[in-house]
Amino acid sequence: MNPFRRLLPCLIAVQLGAQAPPADPRPVAERLRAEAFRTHGAYEDLAWLCDRIGPRLSGSPQLDQAIAWAQSRLKAAGLVNVRAEPVMVPHWVRGHESAELLLPTPTRLNILGLGGSVGTPEGGLTADVAVVGSFDELDQLGEAVKGKIVLFDVPFKGYGHTVVYRHDGAARAAKYGAVGALVRSVGPVSLDTPHTGAMDYDPAFPKIPTAAVTLEASTQMRRMQQRGERIQMRLVMGAKTLPDALSANVVAEIPGTEKPDEVVILSGHLDSWDVGQGAQDDGAGTVIAMEAARLIQRLGLKPRRTIRVVLWTNEENGLRGGKAYRDAHRAELKDIVAAVETDSGSERIKAFSLELRKATPEAKAAALATLKSFERALAPFGPVDLRLGGSGADVSPMVAEGVPGIGVSHAATRYFDIHHTHADTFDKVEKDDLAHNAAVLATFALALAQSEARFR
Numbered sequence: 348m349n350p351f352r353r354l355l356p357c358l359i360a361v362q363l364g365a366q367a368p369p370a371d372p373r374p375v376a377e378r379l380r381a382e383a384f385r386t387h388g389a390y391e392d393l394a395w396l397c398d399r400i401g402p403r404l405s406g407s408p409q410l411d412q413a414i415a416w417a418q419s420r421l422k423a424a425g426l427v428n429v430r431a432e433p434v435m436v437p438h439w440v441r442g443h444e445s446a447e448l449l450l451p452t453p454t455r456l457n458i459l460g461l462g463g464s465v466g467t468p469e470g471g472l473t474a475d476v477a478v479v480g481s482f483d484e485l486d487q488l489g490e491a492v493k494g495k496i497v498l499f500d501v502p503f504k505g506y507g508h509t510v511v512y513r514h515d516g517a518a519r520a521a522k523y524g525a526v527g528a529l530v531r532s533v534g535p536v537s538l539d540t541p542h543t544g545a546m547d548y549d550p551a552f553p554k555i556p557t558a559a560v561t562l563e564a565s566t567q568m569r570r571m572q573q574r575g576e577r578i579q580m581r582l583v584m585g586a587k588t589l590p591d592a593l594s595a596n597v598v599a600e601i602p603g604t605e606k607p608d609e610v611v612i613l614s615g616h617l618d619s620w621d622v623g624q625g626a627q628d629d630g631a632g633t634v635i636a637m638e639a640a641r642l643i644q645r646l647g648l649k650p651r652r653t654i655r656v657v658l659w660t661n662e663e664n665g666l667r668g669g670k671a672y673r674d675a676h677r678a679e680l681k682d683i684v685a686a687v688e689t690d691s692g693s694e695r696i697k698a699f700s701l702e703l704r705k706a707t708p709e710a711k712a713a714a715l716a717t718l719k720s721f722e723r724a725l726a727p728f729g730p731v732d733l734r735l736g737g738s739g740a741d742v743s744p745m746v747a748e749g750v751p752g753i754g755v756s757h758a759a760t761r762y763f764d765i766h767h768t769h770a771d772t773f774d775k776v777e778k779d780d781l782a783h784n785a786a787v788l789a790t791f792a793l794a795l796a797q798s799e800a801r802f803r
């Protein structure tokens with residue numbers, strides 16, 4: 348008897364029982380980084396998106412152009428199943444707007460109407476201004492603000508903390524009979540830059556026009572009120588909401604070689620506000636998602652699971668893209684390994700945070716341990732924190748259904764100074780940051796796609 352015949356079953360058992368150690372992911376990370384810095388494709392794409400297409404509010408022809416452009420870029424990179432999945436989106440237009448202080452010191456003011464606001468009556472609105480520092484102060488004044496414009500002069504204490512005044516200010520003021528609402532721009536510093544953003548009315552109260560004023564103007568009006576001076580303003584806003592418009596999420600794939608039904612989503616939102624160029628918010632997230640897939644494709648890497656790029660429509664004023672995706676892909680949600688979203692600017696990636704809505708504390712602890720197993724792959728990029736936390740607005744409808752969402756935290760030292768303003772332009776983006784981020788994202792997506800990791 349051939350002695351090897353007796354050994355053979357043993358060898359097979361050893362091979363089946365003990366998995367081969369996973370290949371060291373770091374050399375691939377280094378190759379992805381080298382390619383990102385050689386080509387700077389994300390930077391070139393962002394320059395085109397900003398300079399040649401421009402701001403991309405839902406319903407605008409620029410957003411349609413961006414949707415067509417992104418598909419052509421993804422096709423050219425060799426991705427497959429490139430398509431525009433239709434979504435109906437709100438169509439708000441700003442129109443002409445202006446504001447001036449009439450009393451006590453005639454001054455022209457820089458404003459930006461808030462997205463979703465109604466316009467002022469024909470010929471504009473002239474009224475006295477009442478300045479408050481909180482909803483509590485408004486409640487104390489109550490009916491005393493009737494017929495006035497309420498200004499919420501609320502200092503910035505973090506975006507999540509302060510943004511409620513932008514979102515709910517008009518409804519709260521209208522409850523007491525105010526005829527307009529202004530909000531101090533939600534940002535830490537200002538060069539006379541008003542910040543727009545989304546707001547909502549309460550159907551129980553009248554819709555009144557609402558706009559952001561600059562930090563400079565807001566604090567000036569507070570000082571005037573403290574001196575007991577009468578503040579009178581004239582506000583002109585041509586804003587209106589048109590019927591919903593047809594838009595789309597852009598979707599493209601690198602199909603998985605072994606488990607094509609298991610999907611890692613890489614995403615950012617293609618729409619922006621109608622001012623500036625939407626460079627930080629969220630052109631940067633869009634182009635690094637595209638570039639990450641392109642780097643993997645160009646190096647001929649073959650992920651075991653599918654990597655799917657999704658460029659969302661209508662993050663800024665409706666989240667219709669994220670909701671439509673959830674509805675159209677409901678049957679596949681169970682197979683989404685992770686939905687990664689980057690939407691906090693162009694500065695360097697510092698962390699990935701995993702959000703699990705339907706997991707027990709034990710399951711979350713196990714998922715965190717799984718997430719931390721990707722530390723090795725990301726090691727060439729310096730410290731990247733892997734933690735539990737929030738994910739992203741566009742993926743949130745899926746995440747609510749139990750899909751693991753992964754948010755991308757960027758350094759964001761200047762993000763809230765700039766986003767939603769005329770200053771959100773391409774010149775403030777660092778070329779090397781985008782290359783770095785695209786390589787980090789590509790490495791992370793590839794590692795997820797090569798692994799057996801499940802976070803639920």
Ligand SMILES: [Zn+2]
Binds near residue numbers: 662690
């Ligand atoms: Zn955004």
